[in-house]
Amino acid sequence: MMIHNTIYCGICTLPVEFCEFGKTFKKCKLWLEDTNPEKFNNLYGSNVNNTSSLSSEKENQISSSLAKMQLKEERKQEREAENLKNSKILIKRIPRTKHKHIVAISNLEILGSDIDMKKIAKSFASKFATGSSVSKNAEKKDEIVIQGDVAEEVEEYLTALMKEKGIEVKIEHVTERFTNKKK
Numbered sequence: 001m002m003i004h005n006t007i008y009c010g011i012c013t014l015p016v017e018f019c020e021f022g023k024t025f026k027k028c029k030l031w032l033e034d035t036n037p038e039k040f041n042n043l044y045g046s047n048v049n050n051t052s053s054l055s056s057e058k059e060n061q062i063s064s065s066l067a068k069m070q071l072k073e074e075r076k077q078e079r080e081a082e083n084l085k086n087s088k089i090l091i092k093r094i095p096r097t098k099h100k101h102i103v104a105i106s107n108l109e110i111l112g113s114d115i116d117m118k119k120i121a122k123s124f125a126s127k128f129a130t131g132s133s134v135s136k137n138a139e140k141k142d143e144i145v146i147q148g149d150v151a152e153e154v155e156e157y158l159t160a161l162m163k164e165k166g167i168e169v170k171i172e173h174v175t176e177r178f179t180n181k182k183k
């Protein structure tokens with residue numbers, strides 16, 4: 001098959017002709033229907049000539065295994081959505097001296113794989129005019145550490161960011177007690 005003017009899928013990034021082999025076919029179709037109804041009709045309209053040389057038995061087998069795959073993927077996405085609901089961002093206030101605190105934000109990755117922690121850390125740095133960087137915490141996961149007592153401001157910022165992304169994740173505040181003990 002010749003592909004003229006290849007259109008790349010906004011969901012799975014493959015040429016739209018290949019969406020049906022991916023795991024996000026259902027979403028891909030919705031996307032295409034939205035962005036390019038003409039192409040959508042071309043591919044999935046009811047009057048498409050099916051010139052496939054596959055026997056109908058074979059075809060049924062393939063479509064049923066595809067359906068199974070898609071169902072599995074849907075279940076997985078549901079599970080992930082469920083996990084997302086249950087997980088939360090942690091904003092930890094950690095005393096450095098009796099009056100000085102730093103703030104560590106962990107679990108930010110649950111906001112999505114497109115979250116750029118370095119970028120967020122940078123914007124915190126300029127927003128609060130203080131040091132802010134990404135480092136590994138005790139669980140070897142990335143967290144943003146800000147030099148300053150800005151837990152509330154951070155929550156405001158994150159709430160706005162989530163609103164923008166259309167997601168809802170709980171934010172939990174933790175304040176560590178000050179001890180004189182050195183680690």
Ligand SMILES: [Zn+2]
Nearest residue numbers: 009012019028
């Ligand atoms: Zn696709």
